[in-house]
Amino acid sequence: MAATLTGMSIFTTGVVPKPEIQKQVSISSWRTFTGYKAGRIALGRVSASGPTTPSNISNKVTESIKNAEEMCSEDPASGECVAAWDEVEELSAAASHARDKLKENSDPLEKYCKDNPETDECRTYDN
Amino acid sequence: MAICAVYTATNPIFQTTKPNFGFHQKHEVIFYTRKERSRRWEKRKLSCSAEAKTVVIGLAADSGCGKSTFMRRLTSVFGGAAEPPKGGNPDSNTLISDTTTVICLDDYHSLDRTGRKEKGVTALDPRANNFDLMYEQVKAIKDGIAVDKPIYNHVTGLLDPPELIQPPKILVIEGLHPMYDSRVRDLLDFSIYLDISNEVKFAWKIQRDMAERGHSLESIKASIEARKPDFDAYIDPQKQYADAVIEVLPTELIPDDNEGKVLRVKLVMKEGVKYFSPVYLFDEGSTISWIPCGRKLTCSYPGIKFAYGPDSYYSHEVSVLEMDGQFDRLDELIYVESHLSNISTKFYGEVTQQMLKHADFPGSNNGTGLFQTIIGLKIRDLYEQLVAEKAAAPVEAAKV
Numbered sequence: 001m002a003a004t005l006t007g008m009s010i011f012t013t014g015v016v017p018k019p020e021i022q023k024q025v026s027i028s029s030w031r032t033f034t035g036y037k038a039g040r041i042a043l044g045r046v047s048a049s050g051p052t053t054p055s056n057i058s059n060k061v062t063e064s065i066k067n068a069e070e071m072c073s074e075d076p077a078s079g080e081c082v083a084a085w086d087e088v089e090e091l092s093a094a095a096s097h098a099r100d101k102l103k104e105n106s107d108p109l110e111k112y113c114k115d116n117p118e119t120d121e122c123r124t125y126d127n
Numbered sequence: 128m129a130i131c132a133v134y135t136a137t138n139p140i141f142q143t144t145k146p147n148f149g150f151h152q153k154h155e156v157i158f159y160t161r162k163e164r165s166r167r168w169e170k171r172k173l174s175c176s177a178e179a180k181t182v183v184i185g186l187a188a189d190s191g192c193g194k195s196t197f198m199r200r201l202t203s204v205f206g207g208a209a210e211p212p213k214g215g216n217p218d219s220n221t222l223i224s225d226t227t228t229v230i231c232l233d234d235y236h237s238l239d240r241t242g243r244k245e246k247g248v249t250a251l252d253p254r255a256n257n258f259d260l261m262y263e264q265v266k267a268i269k270d271g272i273a274v275d276k277p278i279y280n281h282v283t284g285l286l287d288p289p290e291l292i293q294p295p296k297i298l299v300i301e302g303l304h305p306m307y308d309s310r311v312r313d314l315l316d317f318s319i320y321l322d323i324s325n326e327v328k329f330a331w332k333i334q335r336d337m338a339e340r341g342h343s344l345e346s347i348k349a350s351i352e353a354r355k356p357d358f359d360a361y362i363d364p365q366k367q368y369a370d371a372v373i374e375v376l377p378t379e380l381i382p383d384d385n386e387g388k389v390l391r392v393k394l395v396m397k398e399g400v401k402y403f404s405p406v407y408l409f410d411e412g413s414t415i416s417w418i419p420c421g422r423k424l425t426c427s428y429p430g431i432k433f434a435y436g437p438d439s440y441y442s443h444e445v446s447v448l449e450m451d452g453q454f455d456r457l458d459e460l461i462y463v464e465s466h467l468s469n470i471s472t473k474f475y476g477e478v479t480q481q482m483l484k485h486a487d488f489p490g491s492n493n494g495t496g497l498f499q500t501i502i503g504l505k506i507r508d509l510y511e512q513l514v515a516e517k518a519a520a521p522v523e524a525a526k527v
Contacts, residue, residue, distance in 0.1 A: 053339060053340075056282070057282055058339065058340055058341075060282070061339055061340070061341055061342070062340050062341030063341075065341045065342065065346050066341070068346075068349070068350070068353075069346075069349075072349070072353075078247060079246070079247020079248060080244070080247045081353065082247070082249055082353045082354065082356075082357070083243050083244050083246075083247050083248060083249055084244070084353075085349055085350040085353035085354060086243070086249035086250055086251070086350075086353070086354055086357075087240060087243075087244070087284070088346065088350045089190050089191070089350050089354060090190065090240075090250060090281060090284070091281075092191070092332075092335065092336050092339060092342070092350075093190045093191050093281070093335075094281040094282055095339055096191070096335050096336075097195070097281070098282075100195075114208070114210075
């Protein structure tokens, strides 16, 4: 199962199937059906269903989490620890926005028509 | 629409009626007239301005709580897609449509990422934000003056060179602190707070972040918990000032549900706000509990439940409309819309049409999408009333 899913995440980056279906997988059902570890794999499918985060942001997120965990091992109540986790949130939100942007721009015709709505290939007709 | 006229002693010689595209722009026309039997041209200057100010809307919510989705719904109600400024910084946080400009208040960070790290403060902390500049610039835009607004780059964590923001018809300021500073708050014509309960916030962030490399349930939880004291101290208290609050809670239709999939959403609307009359169900001011699913309408599991009634919120008189459950079929949505009053639609089914148009946005099948759309319509209504009032004021035409 894991192998198939990894394959999906590699080969479907350009295609955007309906992410809705994936999102409906619930936390408790992951736990119930698959246990925690397998749950992580199931969650990996969310990324397979949409564009992946650009690597520069993705690396920053990973780095910031490591950094926050380090900061907080020294003093969990310190301002530095809190600020580090705040940075994680900020970068995670930026990663999510970057994915949304990629999704929006993933269809070349849609993108072209956004800038050129009056051209023949972009006109839509009601009735 | 600005109407300008210049008169000679007896007859009008020049009259123009033009749509006021610039809204703030002072139209100045220089023209020449020659009196009868005179060789001299006389220079005359015509100047007129529509003194309609920019309408300013504030939207407050924590990071990752649906501000962007709300903005997309709101700008859609006004028509035309909102886009980042053309040819500008690709990391700009601003969105511009024909009528509306949305600016992100993170752009007013006084401390960049490194600065916050050094001082050990979060972005939620007022010490990391420049409220003086925020106030000055929002005020300037409201007065019709373009400003050079800084750009906070969320990827690099640095403050980028500023971008020019022209006064739009509607300015939305969205972010963590639109109602924190009393000076900024006083500039708002309408304010909204998105109040996401802890359970739902957790579920949403898992959906958002679990696929991200490096994240785990532990890291998501740790981040929420670490930010919570500052959130409680500086962000949450702003909801007492909001004209409308959208509260998002776990459902009560499924016992012990903590999946965050089915939601119970409350729309808290302040009474007595000028140009804003709250939405109601069946009978204004009564307390009503309504399950639309029954003999006339069959709903999918777990059904839909509405509640409406007067209440008190931070010692303000409010009306609360609540929806628990989700729409799985179109006839459920249109049936509900037809039973709501005061929703400020321009035609029957406009709410449904908006919801269907953006069926791919998160929350399009539940109370978050429904209430965000309704608030969008209420803001359009408020804007139109404000403009109508301004237009009724005398138009100045000057003769030089």
